[in-house]
Amino acid sequence: MTPRPNPISLRPALGQPKHKPLFHACFASVMAVATGRDPEELLARMYPDDRIAPLMLARASLSPGGSATSGNATELTQNAVADFVGSLIPLSAAAALVPKGYSLRSTTLA
Numbered sequence: 001m002t003p004r005p006n007p008i009s010l011r012p013a014l015g016q017p018k019h020k021p022l023f024h025a026c027f028a029s030v031m032a033v034a035t036g037r038d039p040e041e042l043l044a045r046m047y048p049d050d051r052i053a054p055l056m057l058a059r060a061s062l063s064p065g066g067s068a069t070s071g072n073a074t075e076l077t078q079n080a081v082a083d084f085v086g087s088l089i090p091l092s093a094a095a096a097l098v099p100k101g102y103s104l105r106s107t108t109l110a
Helices: 020-035 039-046 053-060 074-087 093-100
Strands: none
Touching: 020 039, 020 053, 039 053, 074 093
16 A cells, blocks of 8 residues: 655745844844944844844845956956857857957056
8 A cells, every 4th residue: 555645735834934034134224224223233132033134134234246346356257258259159250250359458448
């Protein structure tokens, strides 16, 4: 006799909803701006059991990198574009002509 399959429950699992840590982090950030206090301190006082929201605050405080400033992704962007155009050479006559033309570095244009 074959074993009976286990059915999948259609009822939602009760517990903390997935959006709660995001709400807690946003609310603590707004309250910190309104009161002039540290958002991590407010978050620890208002929601001591939430372990995910402090990670969101720590992650959000980092500044994103960009390709416009030196040291972030400028060099990687130039290499990625050149490699991408090079990968198109078997498919496109124009891509085969690009490496034969002039190449300018963006640092010399400034």
